[in-house]
Amino acid sequence: MEKNETKIKSIETYRGAIPLHTPFKTALRTVTVAETIIVKITCADGTAGWGEAPPTHVITGESLASIDYVIHSIFKPLLIGESLQMREKLFQKIESSVVRNTSAKAAVDMALYDCIAKQANLPLYQFIGGVQESIETDYTVSVNTPEEMAQDAKKYIENGFSILKVKVGKDEIATDIKRIQAIRNVIGTDVPIRLDANQGWQAKEAVRAIRLMEELDLGIELIEQPVIAHDLEGLKYVTENTETPIMADESVFSVYDAKRVLDMGAADLINIKLMKTGGIHQAIKIATLAEAFGVKCMVGSMIETKIGITAAAHFAASHPNIAHYDLDAPLMLIGDIANGGISYKNNQIQLGNAAGLGIQTINELYVAEKA
Incomplete structure (x- = not known):
């Protein structure tokens, strides 16, 4: 050596x-x-x-x-x-x-x-950039009945979260409207609500739904991926025909996907997930490209444990073009698979001062086998 x-x-x-x-x-x-x-x-x-x-x-x-x-x-x-x-x-x-x-x-x-x-x-966030030492995550409200979602939203706000991400797009738009109205009735008008349709709408019905939400003054901060991932023309149609900011998520895996979305003006924002981009190295390229177009990004995740979310949080805290954070997945689990890494204080994610990701060991209780 x-x-x-x-x-x-x-x-x-x-x-x-x-x-x-x-x-x-x-x-x-x-x-x-x-x-x-x-x-x-x-x-x-x-x-x-x-x-x-x-x-x-x-x-x-x-x-x-x-x-x-x-x-x-x-x-x-x-x-x-x-x-x-x-x-x-x-x-x-x-x-x-x-x-x-x-x-x-x-x-x-x-x-x-x-x-x-x-x-x-x-610490990794300092090594690759170093913009901030902590970030604020939203909390996700799963799709359920309007009543269940309203109670979940109330609980999350009481637990110290100040931004909610609400899942929609599973069934009729009228039901989604009822869900959002029920949530607003219990949390008031001051809490930002983000919607994620997970590709659940057609372009024209998405425009109808979003315009109705705007008319009802439901206070939607942004809407993620209203149409199916490959329909960039549809995504562009929704973006151009609504006032609410539209975010591309599943439409953007690579820097080449991002360039096409940005060149077309198909979305107002981009959601970067390490599991889509292939990791931090490519994610940095997407965030930097979007910055050149004046388009802000969110860092989100799949249902990951603290290992993956720690990496995502370090990336998110390292780049000046990351403006939104959706990194609540570990809070949905009954335990931690890793010792070390990020820590949560209500809605705040603390990155810590340990070198790298700060992961020390894995918890054998949740590790089924060596692959």
């Missing part, structure tokens, strides 16, 4: 599973257990980095088996023996070695960034 060079020695994976305390329902799916593949990269000097990838079939197309296969059969042979000091080479290898498989890429990407920041003896 050359002086001051640290090489990758091993890549291991583990299967984890943590139940949610309440089923999470959207227009696309219902989740009761957060399943994930945990990645540990160990370097020759003993430095260890952590990452994770949950299977989200309806969005990324990946399963536990496919994620594990790609990590061991494709990334592992490419990365073992490579130097952390040549990090651009590492991330190019990850991106070019296999198409899609973005969650598998993200897990390895964040574990590498964890190792690299630890080598620099800096």
Whole structure:
């Protein structure tokens, strides 16, 4: 080993599973257990980095088996023996070695960034940028009856959250309107509400629904992904025919997707998720490109554990173009899969001063097996 060079020695994976305390329902799916593949990269000097990838079939197309296969059969042979000091080479290898498989890429990407920041003896958010030391997350209200959603919203506000993200798009628009009205009746008009339709509407009905919400003065801050992901013309139609800011989510996986959305003016905002982008390295490119267009971004997530959300939070706190944060997933779980990492104080996410992600160990209670 050359002086001051640290090489990758091993890549291991583990299967984890943590139940949610309440089923999470959207227009696309219902989740009761957060399943994930945990990645540990160990370097020759003993430095260890952590990452994770949950299977989200309806969005990324990946399963536990496919994620594990790609990590061991494709990334592992490419990365073992490579130097952390040549990090651009590492991330190019990850991106070019296999198409899609973005969650598998993200897990390895964040574990590498964890190792690299630890080598620099800096928290990851400081190593890659350093904009703020804490961020404020919203809390998500799952799709249920209007009455149930109103009570959930009230509980979240009482628990210290000041922004709500409300899931819609699962059934008739009239029902969605009733849901929002019921929530407004119990939380008042001062709390910002974000809507996420998860691709649940057609373009014209989305415009009708949003215009009605505007006429009813429901106070919607923004609306995520009103139409199906591939319908950029429809997304543009909704954006141009409503006053409420429209955010692209599932329509943007790569920097190339982002460029097309931005060139078209198809959305007012972009939601960046590490599991869609393939990790932090590509996420930085999307945030920087959007900044050049004057388009702000949100950092969101899938149903991930504290490992993935810690990486997302560090990225979110590192870039000046990130204006919104949707990183509440660990709060939906009955426990923590990792010791260390971010901490929550009501709606505030504290990043801490530990080097890298600050993840120390994984909790064997929630790790089913070594993959």
